[in-house]
Amino acid sequence: RLEKPGASRYNLQRMNGAPPGISEGFTLDQRPVGLLDSGLGGISVLGEALRQLPNEDYVYYGDTANAPYGDKTPEEVLGLVHQAVERLIELRCKAIVIACNTATSVSAGKLRQELALPIIGMEPALKPASLLPGEGKILVMATRVTLALPKFQALMAQYGRDAVPVPCPGLMECVERGELEGPQVTALLRQLLGPWLSQPVKAVVLGCTHYPFLRKAIAALFPEGTPLIDGNAGSVRQLRRRLEEQDLLSDRQEPGRITFLSSSEDPSVLQRMQTMLELCANESESARAGEKEVRS
Numbered sequence: 001r002l003e004k005p006g007a008s009r010y011n012l013q014r015m016n017g018a019p020p021g022i023s024e025g026f027t028l029d030q031r032p033v034g035l036l037d038s039g040l041g042g043i044s045v046l047g048e049a050l051r052q053l054p055n056e057d058y059v060y061y062g063d064t065a066n067a068p069y070g071d072k073t074p075e076e077v078l079g080l081v082h083q084a085v086e087r088l089i090e091l092r093c094k095a096i097v098i099a100c101n102t103a104t105s106v107s108a109g110k111l112r113q114e115l116a117l118p119i120i121g122m123e124p125a126l127k128p129a130s131l132l133p134g135e136g137k138i139l140v141m142a143t144r145v146t147l148a149l150p151k152f153q154a155l156m157a158q159y160g161r162d163a164v165p166v167p168c169p170g171l172m173e174c175v176e177r178g179e180l181e182g183p184q185v186t187a188l189l190r191q192l193l194g195p196w197l198s199q200p201v202k203a204v205v206l207g208c209t210h211y212p213f214l215r216k217a218i219a220a221l222f223p224e225g226t227p228l229i230d231g232n233a234g235s236v237r238q239l240r241r242r243l244e245e246q247d248l249l250s251d252r253q254e255p256g257r258i259t260f261l262s263s264s265e266d267p268s269v270l271q272r273m274q275t276m277l278e279l280c281a282n283e284s285e286s287a288r289a290g291e292k293e294v295r296s
């Protein structure tokens with residue numbers, strides 16, 4: 001069960017600070033799992049990881065200084081992901097979760113060729129959405145880069161009969177600012193989703209790890225009960241499988257530690273990471289309390 005994270009569970013570190021104790025004294029299976037994202041979005045994946053694998057240690061790297069990834073060229077994103085992965089490997093991560101759809105689309109294939117450790121990526125949850133009953137379009141909200149790259153094109157070819165790609169520039173910035181609802185967020189969502197709001201929609205795919213934080217604001221624009229599907233649970237199940245296969249699961253019996261790293265010089269970013277994670281803990285409590293939710 002996901003405990004509400006307590007302050008003692010956290011290490012807050014900037015990119016170049018060495019988290020105390022992380023590089024020494026680990027048995028193999030107690031090395032941390034590394035997660036990376038352009039900023040705060042991957043915290044939604046970390047929240048799910050804590051729910052499914054609470055006893056692992058985690059190092060979360062947010063590349064806030066270089067966000068957003070979704071408006072960069074694939075080459076630029078690849079360079080940034082390489083830097084982040086290098087840092088996570090220095091910190092002895094036993095597996096890496098690319099907790100960002102954009103970074104996954106650009107780098108997962110290459111990283112798997114280059115590295116021996118498990119690399120787990122994200123993909124817009126179009127497959128589970130396409131299997132839902134009902135009529136109407138499936139809106140796939142994601143960054144421009146994610147939607148333009150071959151990985152998504154392949155997904156569209158297989159499961160995209162009713163799907164409409166909806167690029168969402170500007171949306172991750174709302175999350176980075178901590179603006180998760182309110183008139184400005186709603187106005188931007190209306191602008192991005194405009195033509196589809198008056199038509200039958202079967203499901204909305206949250207194809208960027210920032211968007212689960214906007215779940216309430218997005219849901220409010222569609223008829224009640226419209227499923228909003230993210231890929232977080234599926235990716236974390238995949239992480240578990242990969243750790244199990246390679247005998248890398250921690251055998252610790254108590255909650256692990258979480259270390260936050262940021263490429264930003266602004267110390268408040270680390271604090272915000274912690275706040276966002278606490279938000280995930282609260283949300284999954286309310287989901288357990290009976291909220292209907294479809295997840296991949």
Ligand code: DGL
Binds near residue numbers: 100102
């Ligand atoms: N969180 C990232 C994703 O899942 C993207 C946000 C960005 O544009 O940096 O795609």
